[in-house]
Amino acid sequence: MSLLSIENLSLAIHGAPILHGVTLEIAEGQITALTGESGSGKSMTAFATMGLLPKGTTTAGAITFDGTDLLTQSEPQMCDLRGREIGMVFQEPMTALNPVQTIGAQVMETILIHKAMAPERAEERAREVLDRVGLPPDRYPLSRYPHELSGGQRQRVVIAMAIALRPRLLIADEPTTALDVTTQAQILNLLKRLVKEDGMAMMMITHDLAVVSDMADTLNVMRHGETVEAGPTAQVLHEMRHPYTRDLFEASRHQANLGAAKANAPLLSVQNVSRDYPLPRSSLFGARPMFRAVKNVSFDIKRGERVGLVGESGCGKSTLTRAILGLEPIQGGQITLDGDPVWQNGHPNLTVRRKMQVVFQDPYGSFNPRHRVARLITEPFHLLSDPPKGPARDTAIAEALTAVGLKPEDADRHIHAFSGGQRQRIAIARALIIKPDLIVFDEAVSALDVRVRAQILDLMADLSRTHGLTYLFISHDLSVVRSITDRVMVMRAGEIVEDRPTAELFAAPDHPYTRDLMNAAPQLPDFPEAQDAPHPAL
Amino acid sequence: MLGYIVKRLISLAISLFVASMVIFGVVEVAPGDPASFMLGINAQPDTVAALRSELGLDQSKLDRYLSWVSGMLTGDFGTSYTYRTPVAQMIADRMWVSLPLALYALTLSTLIAFPAGIFAAARRGGPGDLAVTGATQLGVAVPNFWFAMMLVLIFAIQLRWFSAGGFPGWDGGFWAGMKALTLPAIALALPQAAILTRVMRSSLLDILGEDFMRTARAKGLSSRQALWRHGLRNALIPVLTIVGLQFAFLLAGAIIIEQVFFLPGLGRLIFQAITQRDLIVVESVVMLLVFAVIMVNFLVDLTYAAVDPRLRTRV
Numbered sequence: 001m002s003l004l005s006i007e008n009l010s011l012a013i014h015g016a017p018i019l020h021g022v023t024l025e026i027a028e029g030q031i032t033a034l035t036g037e038s039g040s041g042k043s044m045t046a047f048a049t050m051g052l053l054p055k056g057t058t059t060a061g062a063i064t065f066d067g068t069d070l071l072t073q074s075e076p077q078m079c080d081l082r083g084r085e086i087g088m089v090f091q092e093p094m095t096a097l098n099p100v101q102t103i104g105a106q107v108m109e110t111i112l113i114h115k116a117m118a119p120e121r122a123e124e125r126a127r128e129v130l131d132r133v134g135l136p137p138d139r140y141p142l143s144r145y146p147h148e149l150s151g152g153q154r155q156r157v158v159i160a161m162a163i164a165l166r167p168r169l170l171i172a173d174e175p176t177t178a179l180d181v182t183t184q185a186q187i188l189n190l191l192k193r194l195v196k197e198d199g200m201a202m203m204m205i206t207h208d209l210a211v212v213s214d215m216a217d218t219l220n221v222m223r224h225g226e227t228v229e230a231g232p233t234a235q236v237l238h239e240m241r242h243p244y245t246r247d248l249f250e251a252s253r254h255q256a257n258l259g260a261a262k263a264n265a266p267l268l269s270v271q272n273v274s275r276d277y278p279l280p281r282s283s284l285f286g287a288r289p290m291f292r293a294v295k296n297v298s299f300d301i302k303r304g305e306r307v308g309l310v311g312e313s314g315c316g317k318s319t320l321t322r323a324i325l326g327l328e329p330i331q332g333g334q335i336t337l338d339g340d341p342v343w344q345n346g347h348p349n350l351t352v353r354r355k356m357q358v359v360f361q362d363p364y365g366s367f368n369p370r371h372r373v374a375r376l377i378t379e380p381f382h383l384l385s386d387p388p389k390g391p392a393r394d395t396a397i398a399e400a401l402t403a404v405g406l407k408p409e410d411a412d413r414h415i416h417a418f419s420g421g422q423r424q425r426i427a428i429a430r431a432l433i434i435k436p437d438l439i440v441f442d443e444a445v446s447a448l449d450v451r452v453r454a455q456i457l458d459l460m461a462d463l464s465r466t467h468g469l470t471y472l473f474i475s476h477d478l479s480v481v482r483s484i485t486d487r488v489m490v491m492r493a494g495e496i497v498e499d500r501p502t503a504e505l506f507a508a509p510d511h512p513y514t515r516d517l518m519n520a521a522p523q524l525p526d527f528p529e530a531q532d533a534p535h536p537a538l
Numbered sequence: 539m540l541g542y543i544v545k546r547l548i549s550l551a552i553s554l555f556v557a558s559m560v561i562f563g564v565v566e567v568a569p570g571d572p573a574s575f576m577l578g579i580n581a582q583p584d585t586v587a588a589l590r591s592e593l594g595l596d597q598s599k600l601d602r603y604l605s606w607v608s609g610m611l612t613g614d615f616g617t618s619y620t621y622r623t624p625v626a627q628m629i630a631d632r633m634w635v636s637l638p639l640a641l642y643a644l645t646l647s648t649l650i651a652f653p654a655g656i657f658a659a660a661r662r663g664g665p666g667d668l669a670v671t672g673a674t675q676l677g678v679a680v681p682n683f684w685f686a687m688m689l690v691l692i693f694a695i696q697l698r699w700f701s702a703g704g705f706p707g708w709d710g711g712f713w714a715g716m717k718a719l720t721l722p723a724i725a726l727a728l729p730q731a732a733i734l735t736r737v738m739r740s741s742l743l744d745i746l747g748e749d750f751m752r753t754a755r756a757k758g759l760s761s762r763q764a765l766w767r768h769g770l771r772n773a774l775i776p777v778l779t780i781v782g783l784q785f786a787f788l789l790a791g792a793i794i795i796e797q798v799f800f801l802p803g804l805g806r807l808i809f810q811a812i813t814q815r816d817l818i819v820v821e822s823v824v825m826l827l828v829f830a831v832i833m834v835n836f837l838v839d840l841t842y843a844a845v846d847p848r849l850r851t852r853v
Contacts (some may be wrong), residue, residue: 097753145848
């Protein structure tokens with residue numbers, strides 16, 4: 001008998017339907033994954049189970065937890081269940097903790113709010129449970145504040161809060177999406193271990209099929225608020241009866257058609273570059289100590305080459321990127337593009353700046369919402385001494401939009417009219433419009449759903465072939481880098497530890513750190529190509 | 539935390555030094571002779587000369603600055619030209635009205651604003667929220683002297699609960715003094731409370747949308763518990779900034795209310811000193827107010843650090 005059974009759950013917010021008849025079962029000791037793209041309703045299913053739905057939500061169907069229908073419970077009854085019987089872990093560990101309370105107080109609160117123990121005993125339990133999630137009290141005392149911990153450590157605290165009272169159901173909503181691969185692997189192992197040890201049931205929400213295949217006993221594939229396919233994970237991923245599941249799977253391991261790199265003369269040259277940051281003074285009048293974020297790094301990128309730069313957060317890859325773009329001065333070495341230094345006489349060199357453009361991660365935050373697309377994508381024109389005007393400007397806009405698969409008419413619309421994938425196309429159009437030699441992609445597809453991501457990767461590959469573009473592709477996601485680059489550089493603690501052709505590197509990584517990264521990255525199971533004949537949709 | 543305090547103290551000392559230079563510079567070094575300026579255009583040359591030597595204007599500028607600063611440090615603010623009494627004594631007398639009035643008004647505005655802001659934020663979009671925000675619109679829009687006159691009309695003239703103005707002094711007892719300050723304090727507090735309520739409400743609403751509030755709900759806290767335990771302290775930072783600014787304003791900016799209620803406060807002292815060209819008084823009171831504002835900001839900075847642990851470690 002299942003601990004949680006959701007039957008025919010439908011849900012609408014202010015009349016707008018979100019879920020249509022979702023049905024699923026989770027047994028104790030089992031991990032059930034909900035997967036699908038953003039907007040598929042997987043998080044809403046979790047919040048419905050927690051009884052934490054936004055105002056104006058109407059529900060139909062039943063969510064039965066241990067024999068009680070949660071949808072009919074009163075708010076005080078739900079408060080009693082939450083944290084005690086059902087725990088929840090969230091996506092964004094950096095903001096999931098209260099910044100002004102110690103981690104001890106926050107873990108103890110779960111215990112005290114349910115009056116489960118006396119305060120002294122609760123403190124002891126908080127220590128035990130933090131130890132259990134890998135934060136031993138001798139190194140991570142209860143008096144620590146969240147800002148003193150890394151993202152992975154904060155996620156451990158969130159998990160400790162969720163499991164402090166040994167709930168019978170744990171809901172994890174994209175618990176590792178915001179974390180580095182190695183941290184992700186540790187957190188996933190921790191969750192798996194806790195489920196096993198406590199015999200908890202776990203509802204795991206993730207968009208990452210590789211994580212799913214590694215973690216979940218059963219799998220629910222959701223789309224547009226409906227379950228399209230469900231069953232034991234291995235079976236679902238093996239059979240892939242529904243075309244949407246197959247789409248997701250194919251998109252997850254999508255390999256963009258790059259074509260052969262026509263690499264010849266070096267375009268970007270980075271020679272012995274170092275970048276220092278001042279740290280807080282240790283004493284009041286002492287000199288400020290410096291932190292060397294990039295240590296004596298050297299590499300070349302040839303014209304037409306597509307190069308990946310991977311590493312975990314804090315490894316210096318963003319710092320290096322800012323230096324290459326000429327946004328910050330460097331403390332040692334030389335960066336040149338086509339022979340010209342990017343930073344000259346204490347200023348960014350404008351002749352170089354107009355030869356490179358950057359595309360950022362967040363397709364929502366990187367546009368001014370008040371401007372129309374035409375104005376947004378012509379922003380780089382200010383780098384030109386003689387920007388096109390009148391009809392020439394319109395032609396440039398139309399060309400850029402067409403190149404990224406949008407229509408010239410889209411120039412008159414505002415950014416909110418576009419989806420995440422379309423916005424990233426617009427960001428690429430903005431980079432293309434001054435016909436740069438080098439485009440830097442800074443985690444440019446990390447925020448996108450897999451199918452959209454596959455499309456954008458194809459677009460990048462096409463543009464590189466047709467326009468002879470050179471790419472520097474920065475990402476923490478190895479599978480993405482693998483699909484879009486000719487060469488990969490692995491960065492760790494300010495140094496490049498490995499720099500080899502992509503195929504070679506992935507076939508036989510040399511450096512132990514590269515091997516660690518690859519082992520930590522969840523792998524898609526290597527099933528045979530999708531079944532021969534198309535199956536009827538479920 | 540100690541490093542933070544030391545750093546704040548250094549910045550406080552530098553601010554005071556710069557402020558004293560600016561005030562001294564503007565009043566004393568600016569073109570024109572303060573003595574003849576104070577005496578007006580029809581003054582006799584020997585009167586001006588006498589005043590010059592009395593003011594010490596025949597000494598060098600550096601000497602004058604040093605003696606002014608060292609005088610203030612030892613509590614000697616000089617002698618008022620108009621009243622021929624020590625400025626320190628005049629300020630002290632007025633301070634005994636202005637400081638309690640400012641504190642009284644600030645206490646009232648905080649007592650009104652905190653509950654009102656929390657009430658409105660917890661009922662965002664509901665009728666309670668609308669009523670509170672509507673009332674704050676009114677409070678911000680209506681000038682405090684109009685409130686003052688309405689209060690006098692209702693509570694002094696109609697109901698005769700309070701006197702319409704004047705201050706009996708603290709010699710008549712604490713409660714008599716407080717009673718005389720009540721109507722002015724309310725008049726001062728209402729517009730301030732309206733502003734503070736809005737800040738409290740919007741700050742709290744920002745916090746209610748934070749991820750950690752959802753985490754708190756997932757632990758089993760009711761929405762009310764989550765607001766009190768996790769929302770309030772995080773929402774306090776912007777509120778404290780406004781409270782600090784308001785206190786500084788109340789100390790010296792109560793001039794109109796002091797006029798309406800005939801209160802012998804600092805605001806009136808500056809006003810009179812300026813109209814009578816009593817530059818010694820102006821200089822000293824302005825410096826004192828600058829000192830008060832900087833001190834209040836220092837205290838607000840310390841409170842920030844008490845509220846937010848991230849500030850204690852950051853430099």
